[in-house]
Amino acid sequence: MNETDILVNKVANSGLVTIDLEQYYPKQDLIEFDIKPFLFRELILKELDFRKAIQEVDWKSFEGKILCVFCSVDAIIPKWAYMLIAKYAQEHVADLQFGNKDQALLSLFEKTLRSVNWAIYKDQKIVIKGCGDLEVPASAYQTVCYLLTPFASSIMYGEPCSTVPIFKKKKAGIS
Template identity: 30%
Template sequence: MEIINKIEASGIQTLDLRLYKPNDKDFEVFDIVPFLIEDFLLQEKAFRLEMANIDWSQYSGKEVIITCSNDAIVPLWAYVLISSLIAPHASIVVYSATENPINLLWMERIRKIEFSAFMSQKVVLKANSSLPEEILVLAAGQLIKYVQTLMWGEAGSPLMIYKRK
């Protein structure tokens, strides 16, 4: 008697979004605080000079989070300037004022998934309580543009979320 794997035979593809989560070694943080006078004051001329002296190629191919680690009031143009200097080198540049910026990078990675590979497929988003809502919402919003069926849970007992009519 032949054993048949019903899950495999169903054609359901599982997408585990945890595989796209960055870990602490995946990204660099560019903190603006060391470039502020007494950690709180930005002097334009000195700041621009310091930015001009940085070797931005050190960020080549890296994911970079720009942040200010204290409550200094930094003019927005400063972040734009830093981004314009890092972006030609980095693979991703984001700004985060939160203590947990990883979700921003995680979302950028989700946006880069080639969702068209799931065209007319049955897809189950693998359930896990560690997945942040913003990651799930982003992925689901992209998947429904392509999939025939979107489910949640495990391939053996998924919960139906969306079915193309």
Template identity: 40%
Template sequence: MSEIVNRVAQSSIISLDLEEIYPKEERVVFDLEPFLFQGLVLREKDFRLALKEIDWLQYKNKWVAVLCTADAVIPNWAYMLVSTYLTGIAKGYAVGSLKTLEVMIVEECLSQLDLNSFQDRPVIVKGCSNFPIPLFAYGRIVSLVQSKAKSIMYGEPCSTVPLFKKPKS
């Protein structure tokens, strides 16, 4: 009986599992609506005092979306002021919706990839994950890897869908 050889493991194929690099920390919202006077106006002095009273450690190692759910005009400095409290405590934050936060997280985690490691190699972007990876991440990884990779496929090494193949020069 011959030995079973895992040819995929021995090949130059890079299997890229977004779930392995995508952060799983909790996502939360910091809403400015409770700080509005009569639900309409943000008073700077009152807002500053209220922010000083918050236990900011509740945001430790969490991803935070800073937004206002009320239909009010919020000055830009208010979002920036909240950001100063979150810096160094939160894992990261974005001014905007949870969806905006996810886009920022994707950009941040994919920017840490060594794109040169994909140079002239076939890449499989793993399809199944137990953690919800935003669709945006799949499009973004193609845009980053396509200029380097020999080919890009989607799925599992045993069953892939070809997406791109670099033309022979």
């Protein structure tokens, strides 16, 4: 092999920074808590029955998990019912979210991504990793692009070897 036959890893030398949104995925399990079984005929919440049933829930079984509270049937649930669940869950769960798992995941990603200091990526060429083991919500990709755009010099989606261009900052003086 002579000097001209040397293989160059252009991806490694490209200066691309890869952001994997899976790193922002909640570490704790998300557990759904459906109010439906606590309703009379899956339609009406009776206060005394609800209070008794909620008191008897094994809240320790949710220890360290993210509890996603929702109702899977079209019923009118008074706001205090959610407050009562929060009261009992508070000392056991890692976090409490309103909605099913999918809705909670959207909320958690939004909260986490908005807490990141994206300014550290100023003038960087960013690739938002597109494939992985976990199902990252589409809204997370939208949010990260929105939050990175003021800082990054370019944003792409995919893998460094195969990307889809999303954004490229205009150079100063070019209209």
